[in-house]
Amino acid sequence: MFKRKTGISLGCDYNPEQWSPDVWREDVALMRQAGVDLVAVNIFGWSNVEPSPGRYHFDDLDEVIGLLHENGIQVNLGTGTSSPPPWLSTLYPEILPAAADGTIRFPGGRQAWCPSSPVFREKALALVEQVAQRYGSHPAVALWHVSNELGCHNALCYCDASAEAFRGWLRERYRKIETLNEAWGTSFWSQRYGDWSEIQPPRLALSLRNPAQIVDFHRFSSDELLGYYRAEAEILRRHSDIKVTTNFMVTAHIRNLDYWSWAPEMDVVANDHYLDHRLGDPVAELSFAADLTRGLAGGKPWMLMEQAAGAVNWQPHNLTKAPGEMIRNSLTHVARGADSLCFFQWRASAQGAEKFHSALLPHAGTDTVAWREVLRLSETLDRIGEVAGTEVESDVALVFSWESWWSAEGEARPSQAVTYLDQVHRAHRALRELGVTTDVVAPGADLEKYKLVVVPCLYMVSDEAAERMAAYVENGGSLLVTFFSGIVDERDRIRLGGYPGAFKDVLGVHGEEFAPLLPGHQVRLSNGATGTTWTERLRTTTAETVATYTDGPMPGVPAITRNGNAWYVATELDPRGLRELVRDAVTAAGVTAAGPESNGDVEVVRRSGDGRSYLFVINHGTQPVAIETGHDLVTDTEISNVGAGQTAVIREVTA
Template sequence: MTAPRHPAVPSRLAHLYDRLRSPGYGGDYNPEQWGPDVHAEDIRLMREAGVSLVTLGIFAWARSEPAPGAYDFGWLDVHMDRLADAGIAVSLATMTASPPPWLPARHPETLPVLEDGTTLYPGARQHWCPSSPVHREHATRLVGELAGHYADHPALALWHIGNEFGCHPARHCHCPVSTLAFRRWLRARYGTVDALNEAWSTDFWSQRYTDFDQILTPRTAPSFRNPGQRLDYQRFSSDELLACYLAEREVLDRLTPHVPVTTNFVPVAKTLDLFSWAPHLDVISYDSYPDPHDPAAFQRTAFSFDVMRGLRAGQPWLLLEQAPGAVNWRRRNGRKPPGRMRLESWQAVAHGADAVLFFQWRASRGGAEKFHSAMVPHGGPGTRIFRDVAALGAELAAHPDLLGSVPRRADTALLLDWPNWWALELDAHPADLGLLDTALAHHRPFHDASVATDVVPVTADLTDYRLLVVPNLYSVSTATARRLTEYVRAGGTLVMSFFSGITDEHDRVHLGGYPAPFRELLGIEVEEFDPGPDGSWAEEIRLAGAEAVETSGAGTPAVTRHVLGAGVAWYLGIRLGPAAMRTLMDRVRAEAGVEPVLPDLPDGTYARTRVTADGTPVHILLTERTGEVAVRRG
């Protein structure tokens, strides 16, 4: 029986959802690391653990194409057939994340180059230049062979392109091929070199170009590099990786138009503009690896999950990787205490995940990640982790109506913009600021008060949000500034933090006094910035229509409130601590009429709501301190 889906879930996902009966459950399956005896046990243990979905073939290019054009899928056929017979759906990888050794040996020009000229060689993974036409040619040829071979296989439920795009230094390449690609990208963006000179302010430090062929990628230099160049290079790098993804997607759409396509994003980072990627994924997929030693990890994870939910306007997404225990790549790899894996898995479901998967199914005996935990540890099924894995599989299977349900839309939105993130964290600023830290500080008061928050791009339709939170919008176009002003004028409530409205989309200062594009909105003028040596931030603010809600020790305005039209705009000219931020946000949301998901929740418990295909609300309550999870319907 096909599981019902909420109308908001795209029909393109039917091929995946029709193969599941409840939220997908499983992990990365790498049978090429093992022999037949282990393979037979794998299927038995998968059934015992309630596995319904696995990702297969992530790093199998060398096995499947041992020599150029010599494709061998016989070994994979065995596993696809075995999984199909067991009723386990497969997210089949295109295998292109890590090229086989023969490719760079024959074509060293495919290797990535760092900004200091260092070439990155094979021996790890993702050793390829994103702009390399040779790499793309070999990758798409492999994808075509895979798609043609498995188009109608009963196990195939989803295509998984690449793996963790932008994870390693290869996301930025400075080789001759990348340099030429960067110049082509700039020509397409600006048309003329004069327009580029204007955007990059190249009359400063005698950087004016007379030909696009003079432009390099931003390489190691004697001092501060041109910020406009660096900002455009970030855009270019995200676009080049997206082009790699789209080249593979085009092949898959042509040969298997009925099969949905995804790729897995790394834990929220500034490497890729995910809002520009999201329209090209049929379903968002995410890898979550919170640090057990981080006391704020639970809230950070909630924010990350809100980002994933927001990438496709509230559509359910897939948690394709997490660790059942410890990872292997931090300096100190603490284990997850008993119950934490279950809590974090349900946290993903509460925030909209329709699948919970792990890296990986069986712990590797050798290789760089042999100490990364897995669903089946080195000690086998007679371990606490496997028992917990099996228990969670049974628990998720008992909630079939959650599959295809959608998270309820929030009244509060938090604005996130990747180009602004890139620009904010460039050098030569009044102080080093981290956008993610500020975003988390603004998200936390709502999380702790069990107030749902959507994370949205600057282009989002804001009409139905009562409250909009805008952390450190340093780089902003005049068009976006106008939209935010009109949002407030029409009745919305906006909270904006310090160092916002400073530069345009080319990182050129908006003239007329800070924050020039937001002075009407906020009713203030900022004379100077005054960051402290202890990480504090202060601004010299003059009121120009706003009222001072809080003042600094010197008696100058620090937090302001301005009525504009039918709405209200708040401005935080200082960095507030967690307690003060919670107090202020409680006041702001009360004035805006924003309520918690459920009333009268005990301290430390927060809830999120999903709506099933028949309109039934399902509330998922999570308590970090005790690890308690509760599911309530109606």
């Protein structure tokens, strides 16, 4: 993965600039005790390393890196550019980003910079040059860390510099203004452009804005930050042969970057993930995020750059983790492909906006449950180290698209109750509860290896991607598509001739009209399931009807259909009904589950490769789970069940 020791790495973020040198030495000694072998530094170091314009001070960073190296701890070295120092925005206020209403966002937090600002880029890259020259061949540095969580707060900037960059991006994409007018449908509401200079970012307006323009602005914004990543990476690679990455944010509340376009640029795919207790099932979302990160890594092992040892500080209610929960969360990531586990952060801050965020070393010190959990995790990772390098087994894929996320949640749509990620999570959760491990793939991905492909709410899809899915079915693959899929092309233009647009032929159905349901309303289906949120006036062409509505606005109309190997569901099924449908599709496709069915309390995932095979069993529930007797690496014993709240990694006998 990167220049590291064998096994599963245990790492953390460290902010030595917050502490005195005597604390640094105490910290490094405790890191050794905890088995930490990779430490990220200089993530937010700009104001320390360059305290005034062009005056660089590396003495402290030199000492910290040297101290880590002397103690056998490798360094994940940040470029320090994620948040500019106060002097930069004071001298150059034009670097500050603007919100959609045109107002400026001021310094005082982090990422107070416009991704299109030439001044910011010039000053940031000058810092990167200095850092790369100084540490490019340092033996402690195992990985380069570009910026930090790019786009977490500033992905969408609407300032004049962004407007000019957006126009340049559009010229490159469309070449002719007439082509842009056709793509955006500017004949609507007299929006036709006569010159590139007339185009602005989609700032807040008095009415609904142009949806195609908004989607293109998302594309531009993702590309603009990717261009910034490339600029930093180019400097690092010029001075060093060490691998380069940045930390993605594959999580439920960050959606502005299309990581399918970013992933090929990474030497190592890395992700930050935090349990989100604003969701109904945060543990299920963790599993989905891990599967999606593995998809971005092309199925290869990946790196968890950040997670929390306990509570975070940015949710309305910041819940701590129960004893054993941090280990279960961590091994869920490992089960689903992570070969490196890192935490934010090492020592809990005493000051600043994140002073209530948990850390490996809590405010209360080492005589704590939290610290003992860290030691236990470290011991566990040592015991299961032989798993590193193996890959996750799956013969089911779920298609995921950031562009559909952006476009399906436009300002004007049939139902504001339909949210893209919720539909994705529901499909993934049904598979997880059936014991089925799922790869997450991009639209247009090669589907040949999969027995079943699930397509939830893929509102926007290109002709090429839709044709590839149709060819997959023609070649014997099984497809399950949910409502509000295939509706528009990549220009956000409706596919005329009936719903579900790009998929109506392969599904053998013809939809005439959407009929969303009001909140709290539901419909009954002839198979005993119920539906909420959505129905549609649908008829079959070549498909057979599996279930119809028995009441609601569409009684007698097909709600679930099957066209050979292709299934369609035209409503939001209740969880049990969706699980039953997915079970039917899984069975018909000949998919073998890795583990037993459950309500999500038990996860079973297999990793294998190079003649090795390991079965991860993670029991989130309150009852023991029986398994086939095998040697558990976690306990180094033969076991036949996994206790409540426990984890097991079974070394399987291979031929």
